[in-house]
Each structure stands twice: as structure tokens, then as C-alpha cells.
Amino acid sequence: MALTGEPLAIHIEHMGFRYPGNEKVSFTDLNLQIIKGTRFGLFGPNGAGKTTLMNLMTGVLSADEGSIKLLGEQAGKQNKEFNKLFGFVPQDFSFYQELSPVENLEFFGAWAGLHKQQIIDRTNELLNILGLEDVRNKPVEKFSGGMKRRVNLAIGVIHNPQVLFLDEPTVGVDVQTRTAIISYLLELNKSGTTLIYTSHQLNEAEDLCEQIAMIDEGKIITHGRINDVLNAHNHQSLEDLFINLTGKAYRN
Numbered sequence: 001m002a003l004t005g006e007p008l009a010i011h012i013e014h015m016g017f018r019y020p021g022n023e024k025v026s027f028t029d030l031n032l033q034i035i036k037g038t039r040f041g042l043f044g045p046n047g048a049g050k051t052t053l054m055n056l057m058t059g060v061l062s063a064d065e066g067s068i069k070l071l072g073e074q075a076g077k078q079n080k081e082f083n084k085l086f087g088f089v090p091q092d093f094s095f096y097q098e099l100s101p102v103e104n105l106e107f108f109g110a111w112a113g114l115h116k117q118q119i120i121d122r123t124n125e126l127l128n129i130l131g132l133e134d135v136r137n138k139p140v141e142k143f144s145g146g147m148k149r150r151v152n153l154a155i156g157v158i159h160n161p162q163v164l165f166l167d168e169p170t171v172g173v174d175v176q177t178r179t180a181i182i183s184y185l186l187e188l189n190k191s192g193t194t195l196i197y198t199s200h201q202l203n204e205a206e207d208l209c210e211q212i213a214m215i216d217e218g219k220i221i222t223h224g225r226i227n228d229v230l231n232a233h234n235h236q237s238l239e240d241l242f243i244n245l246t247g248k249a250y251r252n
């Protein structure tokens with residue numbers, strides 16, 4: 001439960017993590033609560049540790065210290081039931097380029113434990129919602145960047161996960177695809193899916209997120225409801241807040 005008594009999608013307590021041989025990003029005594037059903041944005045400069053933190057929350061990486069729970073289950077248990085709780089839309093395309101959307105969804109649907117008919121129904125629904133009906137049987141390698149992003153998203157939600165992680169889901173897409181993806185994510189959230197999202201598109205984030213955290217060098221530098229955070233720092237936009245808190249120097 002959160003301090004407010006609401007159920008949690010993510011509960012991180014006293015978490016420590018370091019990549020072996022890389023001192024640059026290490027988390028020490030990190031604490032974070034993400035309320036179930038919210039739209040949560042995780043922001044920070046390049047190399048701040050956003051992807052690393054998402055990989056820790058989904059159990060791809062294991063924390064060295066402390067605890068990370070996803071819907072009350074300890075992350076890192078690496079079992080099929082745990083993996084069914086969440087979907088992950090990675091920054092790098094995660095599909096088979098030589099396969100069509102239908103073949104990719106068939107593969108990832110089966111991997112997520114769906115039955116044949118469930119895969120067929122869900123594939124039809126998602127291709128329709130995401131405007132991929134006309135190219136359903138064409139190899140994905142011939143698609144534009146925006147179409148590939150939509151395929152990537154469809155794969156992440158094929159099994160109707162309760163928590164959806166999105167690592168820069170709109171990078172490199174045009175306004176049409178961006179708008180379609182954001183409005184689909186808002187619909188998903190209305191039906192109860194918790195969204196945990198990262199992006200460098202801070203204008204887009206203002207439309208999507210209810211709660212945010214900014215991290216830098218492995219530390220949470222601000223956290224809370226987006227309006228409360230902006231008011232507390234006396235800023236009008238996330239971009240101003242971001243520059244104010246993280247500075248103007250290049251990051252590698």
C-alpha cells in the first residue's frame with residue numbers, strides 16, 4: 001500500500017544496484033512507490049538510469065540490495081506467472097523483422113501463454129486499433145518507423161498486461177502516429193492498465209502522465225503528481241523543470 005493507502009503497482013524499498021565494472025550508474029537506498037492504475041512518467045538525461053530502473057522493475061536485472069515488488073510480487077523471480085503481470089515495450093524494436101505483424105503477434109502471444117483463439121481475436125483487435133490491418137501479412141522490415149513502433153506496442157500488450165512499461169514508445173514517429181499511440185495508451189489506462197513510461201518528449205509527457213519522477217545519476221531528484229511537482233518548483237512546464245534540476249551540461 002502507498003502512504004495514502006492506495007494499492008501499488010510498484011514498491012521499491014532501499015534498493016541498491018550497480019553494473020559490475022561500471023561505477024557510473026548505481027542506485028543506493030532508492031525508494032519509489034507507483035500507485036496502481038496511474039500513468040507514471042520516469043524522466044532524466046541520457047544515461048541517468050531510466051532503462052536500468054525499468055529492467056530492475058521487470059526482473060530483467062536483479063537488485064543487489066533491498067526489495068522491488070510489482071503488484072505485490074517480488075521482481076526477479078523469473079517465472080511465467082510474474083512475466084504475465086506486465087508488458088514491456090522496449091526502446092529497441094523487439095520483433096522479428098522478416099515476419100509479418102500477424103506472425104509476430106502469433107509468436108509473442110504464444111510465448112505469453114495465450115491460446116490460439118485468444119491470439120487470433122487479440123491480433124485482429126490490435127491491428128484494427130493500431131491501423132495495421134492493410135499490412136497484416138507483410139514483412140515488418142519493409143515498414144516505416146511509425147508502423148514498426150505500432151507493431152512493437154501491439155506485441156507489448158498482446159496479453160492484456162496489468163502494468164505496461166514503455167521505454168520511449170514514440171521516438172522517431174510522425175505526429176499522426178504519436179497522437180494515435182498516446183490516445184491508445186490513455187484508453188488502456190482508462191480500462192485499468194498502469195502505465196510506466198519514459199521519454200525525452202516532455203510536451204507529450206505532460207499530456208500523458210499523472211505522476212512523475214525525475215532521476216539523475218541514479219537518484220530520484222523529484223517525485224509526485226505532475227502539477228504538485230511543477231508548483232513546488234515554481235515552473236510552468238516539465239521542460240523548464242528538467243533544465244532547472246538537471247542543468248544544461250551534455251550527458252554521455
Ligand SMILES: Nc1ncnc2c1ncn2[C@@H]1O[C@H](COP(=O)(O)OP(=O)(O)OP(=O)(O)O)[C@@H](O)[C@H]1O
Pocket residue numbers: 019020022024025044045046047048049050051052053252
Ligand atoms: N549492461 C550494462 N553494463 C554496464 N553499464 C551499462 C549497461 N547498460 C547500461 N549501462 C550504463 O548505465 C548507465 C545508464 O544507462 P540507461 O540505459 O539505464 O540510461 P537511460 O536513462 O535509459 O538513458 P537514455 O535516455 O540514453 O536511454 C549508462 O551510463 C550506461 O552506459
